Amino acid sequence: xxxxxxxxxxxxxxxxxxxxxxxxxxxxxxxxxxxxxxxxxxxxxxxxxxxxxxxxxxxxxxxxxxxxxxxxxxxxxxxxxxxxxxxxxxxxxxxxxxxxxxxxxxxxxxxxxxxxxxxxxxxxxxxxxxxxxxxxxxxxxxxxxxxxxxxxxxxxxxxxxxxxxxxxxxxxxxxxxxxxxxxxxxxxxxxxxxxxxxxxxxxxxxxxxxxxxxxxxxxxxxxxxxxxxxxxxxxxxxxxxxxxxxxxxxxxxxxxxxxxxxxxxxxxxxxxxxxxxxxxxxxxxxxxxxxxxxxxxxxxxxxxxxxxxxxxxxxxxxxxxxxxxxxxxxxxxxxxxxxxxxxxxxxxxxxxxxxxxxxxxxxxxxxxxxxxxxxxxxxxxxxxxxxxxxxxxxxxxxxxxxxxxxxxxxxxxxxxxxxxxxxxxxxxxxxxxxxxxxxxxxxxxxxxxxxxxxxxxxxxxxxxxxxxxxxxxxxxxxxxxxxxxxxxxxxxx
Numbered sequence: 001x002x003x004x005x006x007x008x009x010x011x012x013x014x015x016x017x018x019x020x021x022x023x024x025x026x027x028x029x030x031x032x033x034x035x036x037x038x039x040x041x042x043x044x045x046x047x048x049x050x051x052x053x054x055x056x057x058x059x060x061x062x063x064x065x066x067x068x069x070x071x072x073x074x075x076x077x078x079x080x081x082x083x084x085x086x087x088x089x090x091x092x093x094x095x096x097x098x099x100x101x102x103x104x105x106x107x108x109x110x111x112x113x114x115x116x117x118x119x120x121x122x123x124x125x126x127x128x129x130x131x132x133x134x135x136x137x138x139x140x141x142x143x144x145x146x147x148x149x150x151x152x153x154x155x156x157x158x159x160x161x162x163x164x165x166x167x168x169x170x171x172x173x174x175x176x177x178x179x180x181x182x183x184x185x186x187x188x189x190x191x192x193x194x195x196x197x198x199x200x201x202x203x204x205x206x207x208x209x210x211x212x213x214x215x216x217x218x219x220x221x222x223x224x225x226x227x228x229x230x231x232x233x234x235x236x237x238x239x240x241x242x243x244x245x246x247x248x249x250x251x252x253x254x255x256x257x258x259x260x261x262x263x264x265x266x267x268x269x270x271x272x273x274x275x276x277x278x279x280x281x282x283x284x285x286x287x288x289x290x291x292x293x294x295x296x297x298x299x300x301x302x303x304x305x306x307x308x309x310x311x312x313x314x315x316x317x318x319x320x321x322x323x324x325x326x327x328x329x330x331x332x333x334x335x336x337x338x339x340x341x342x343x344x345x346x347x348x349x350x351x352x353x354x355x356x357x358x359x360x361x362x363x364x365x366x367x368x369x370x371x372x373x374x375x376x377x378x379x380x381x382x383x384x385x386x387x388x389x390x391x392x393x394x395x396x397x398x399x400x401x402x403x404x405x406x407x408x409x410x411x412x413x414x415x416x417x418x419x420x421x422x423x424x425x426x427x428x429x430x431x432x433x434x435x436x437x438x439x440x441x442x443x444x445x446x447x448x449x450x451x452x453x454x455x456x457x458x459x460x461x462x463x464x465x466x467x468x469x470x471x472x473x474x475x476x477x478x479x480x481x482x483x484x485x486x487x488x489x490x491x492x493x
Contacts, residue, residue, distance in 0.1 A: 124209060125206055129199065129201070130172075130198070130200075131175065137149075147398070150176075154169055155226065156216065175193050175196060219398040220398065221245050221403070224241050226239075227239060229245065231289075231295060234294060237291055238325070239318075240289075243288045244403055244404065244408070245403065246291045251295075252478075253292065256487055257282075260445075261282075261299075261303070268280075279305045280305070280378045281378050282307070282379045283309070284381055285384060285417075286309065286383055289318055293348075294323050294327065296381075297327055297346045301327065301345060308347070308348040309348070310350065311351075315348070316348045319346075319348040320343075323346040331345070375428055376429070376430060379442070380421070380428055380442075381445045381446070383447040384448075385410040385416075388409075388451070389412050392405070415455070418448065422460070422470060423470065425444055426471040443489060443490065444472075448488055450485045457474045461473070472491070472493065473491050474488065474489075475489040
């Protein structure tokens, strides 16, 4: 018994303290051995500023910049229907996340528009890094309540740096979406995003970016500043004032028309066995940049023929130029001995919907030039001026100040041009003596104001006296991606 008690006291007061001393000494030696390596790694991590975060990842993580995705954003996902790339709509901006961080200490809604802000020239000068330029410009656009400041800065800086049109936006977005390394370890920094973030702007790039930011601060649409934009499968379609900037919902209109084109292709293949024998003729009323008609011709170059109308000479010139840009290479790449003129695939002409007719007075019939239009269109598509006069003042500043009022306003109720189109539909779709063509149904798709579908359905209801009088009846209405009644379809009787 006495021996057991003595042994316990020995272990308690002698062995245990000795073992604890050994463990503590080993820990101290290990820490001293790791310290030089830690200091060496820390010294190799680049810093954006003396008092700033250790790396760009930490900087953007602490800033709270958004990584939200919008419909049609430029991301590496398969294209399907309207989800192509990010399309920048100037009059239907969506709210983005609110940001809190070391350079965004306030929410955008809490910042006074008239607060003093640094000048663009002083904020983004030569030798400023891409990271700092992006950070400063976002803050600058936010303080002036410019719609979508993050997207504006990303697109403008990508253009100023002359980054690849297909990938430049994603490269800058990657800088914002970098995540910081775990706190308990150090990771080497060698990614392309980090290298781009540390790249310094040249004097030419700085001047170009400052100039574009000044224009954006005046609420000028980003499409006009850059001079091109994406629409459907068309990457970099040219855009000029005062033609309307292509909207993302109009891509949905193209998809609706594409559905009818595919149906007609199948029907003609079953009837004739040769799809290309008789091309599907499409009339695009209100060409603008040519986005709708060219997108359709781009998808079906051997199956369709597009004629486009516009009342602005600049629009006719621009749309034909865009057609040459996108369709000419497409035709030349096809393995065919037949030389095809782009104008036979897409041709824009200066004419209004009301004046595009072969019907005229007896005196005018003597002039052969009055009978020059070839009709017999299978499909009519239009994104006409449809905004009611009373709603015009409610549009955003960048729309009212820069885009054509004639291309936006559709009169008192927004239906002036729509009525002209409906009245001409029977003539435009009238067939020759071709019995097979005359037996096919002819349709018209239009993008309209969300107040119009119920009015048009009531006016041209199937079987109604008005529908029989005009030879046109209402078919259906489709919603846009925001859930609004946006697209209507008519059938020509």
